[in-house]
Amino acid sequence: MNIIGPDKLIWGVEDLAAAKQFAVDYGLTPQNEHYYSALDGTGIEIRAKDDKSLPAGLTTGSMLRKTVYGVKDQATLDAIKAEFTDREVKVLADGSLELVDDMGFVLGFQITIRTTNTEKAERVNAPGDVNREINQPGVTKTDVPRVQSLSHVVYFVPDSVIAEAFFANRLGFVTTDRFTGVGPFMRPAATQDHHTIFFIQAPAFMQGCEHFTFHMAGPTDVVQAGTNMVNKGYQSFWGPGRHLFGSNWFWYFKSPFGCNMEYDADMDQHDESWQGREAMIGPDNSQAFLLQYREKWAPGPGGPKP
Amino acid sequence: MVQSLKLTMNKILLGVIDDFAEEQAKGFDLNHSGSDTFFIVRSKNKLFAYKDSCPHYGDTTLPWKRHHYLNNVAEYIVCAAHGALFQIENGKCIQGPCLGQKLTKVPIEISEQNEIWIDQTIIKEFNL
Numbered sequence: 001m002n003i004i005g006p007d008k009l010i011w012g013v014e015d016l017a018a019a020k021q022f023a024v025d026y027g028l029t030p031q032n033e034h035y036y037s038a039l040d041g042t043g044i045e046i047r048a049k050d051d052k053s054l055p056a057g058l059t060t061g062s063m064l065r066k067t068v069y070g071v072k073d074q075a076t077l078d079a080i081k082a083e084f085t086d087r088e089v090k091v092l093a094d095g096s097l098e099l100v101d102d103m104g105f106v107l108g109f110q111i112t113i114r115t116t117n118t119e120k121a122e123r124v125n126a127p128g129d130v131n132r133e134i135n136q137p138g139v140t141k142t143d144v145p146r147v148q149s150l151s152h153v154v155y156f157v158p159d160s161v162i163a164e165a166f167f168a169n170r171l172g173f174v175t176t177d178r179f180t181g182v183g184p185f186m187r188p189a190a191t192q193d194h195h196t197i198f199f200i201q202a203p204a205f206m207q208g209c210e211h212f213t214f215h216m217a218g219p220t221d222v223v224q225a226g227t228n229m230v231n232k233g234y235q236s237f238w239g240p241g242r243h244l245f246g247s248n249w250f251w252y253f254k255s256p257f258g259c260n261m262e263y264d265a266d267m268d269q270h271d272e273s274w275q276g277r278e279a280m281i282g283p284d285n286s287q288a289f290l291l292q293y294r295e296k297w298a299p300g301p302g303g304p305k306p
Numbered sequence: 307m308v309q310s311l312k313l314t315m316n317k318i319l320l321g322v323i324d325d326f327a328e329e330q331a332k333g334f335d336l337n338h339s340g341s342d343t344f345f346i347v348r349s350k351n352k353l354f355a356y357k358d359s360c361p362h363y364g365d366t367t368l369p370w371k372r373h374h375y376l377n378n379v380a381e382y383i384v385c386a387a388h389g390a391l392f393q394i395e396n397g398k399c400i401q402g403p404c405l406g407q408k409l410t411k412v413p414i415e416i417s418e419q420n421e422i423w424i425d426q427t428i429i430k431e432f433n434l
Contacts, residue, residue, distance in 0.1 A: 015378040022370070061389055061401045156388075156403075206403045210388065233371050235341075237387050254370040258389030294340070 001079055001172035003188035004112050005196040006150050007042050007070035009212055011063050011257055012049035018256040019046050025232050026261060027147040027225055038214050040114045042150035055106040062208025063258040067105065067153060070112025072190050080109050083170055102166040103157050117148055122218020145221035147214045151264050152195050154210040156202040163199045176270055177245040179281040185245055192269040194246035211252060211260035219249040222263045226251035230293050241290040320422040329380035332373050333358055336434060341367060343434040344412045345375050347383065349394045355414045356397050357432060360385040361407035
């Protein structure tokens, strides 16, 4: 199945104004009253929780109402429709498909809306390996980090084995790495990103979205964007730091979406030759390092502040 | 008289009741750590104080933005990390990852002049 990754997450939120302001401050661009996008067109749709157009929500109170996957072509949509003869597959007015997975999450599938990203990844120079153009500063005070693309979604699920089996056997996702007894990191066939999904086994009353994430151009943009969020009064949940599985830099913020919203960058890329790893979850295996924000400060000659 | 003075010296004034509108919350960072350590909610003309620490992980704070401890209709305290809802009156989680667990209540005192005080021993005991 030529599934690329999440195109769009649809939310039914309690505080519409706060959620929309948060999305803008995070760095997404409003495309209309409901849709806020990254550079490549992927994004989030924000609606009030009682909006009649939304699919029914989970009983757990999760505000995530639907995950819409982008697929490569109509043939993939046809293959998905043919695969799910065991449940209702709705064909919506826009030609996308809608079904409910084995965990009860509403999924959508559409020919992807994501455009080719023309932004360059952060370039890093090292002795003998110069990657940034000559005379090009690596960072300036006026740089504006730009949110590039919807990266991944992490779900609390009551049975990560069933969740993994559904995405592996029915949708062709591959498990790239695994936290023992917790759940798998999975990537769909038409992307090389380490994961677009991670499942966390949790009690049924927790089912929902743990966090969702957009890709940035590099670690500098992750930290700069996060710093901007702190300066706007938003509260960090975890980070900045760098994960081990996927190698992605991260910074998580609590949000009015009832879950954390993350920035990531520089995720590992994999193909079918990758041998998945497994580890126990915990601080040592969740990150290579973890930093914490503090206000700007600088050493100097000492003495009274100028 | 001496005892009264000592008590005052051992307490920190957090404000007065009128600093809080009805159904409003406010966080406090007495040590200037950069992150609030406890918060007070005014609800139905009563004040409730809790540690700013979600029982889900035990060491992460609740709001997505400073002072945003209540849901949109000020019916529940919310942890924005994973959407946990807590009853304002007793801090009990009624939805979310820490279902059935409670926020840690912080003792505060209200004077006859409607001043809100916290004792230094409470600050130490609760690591506020």
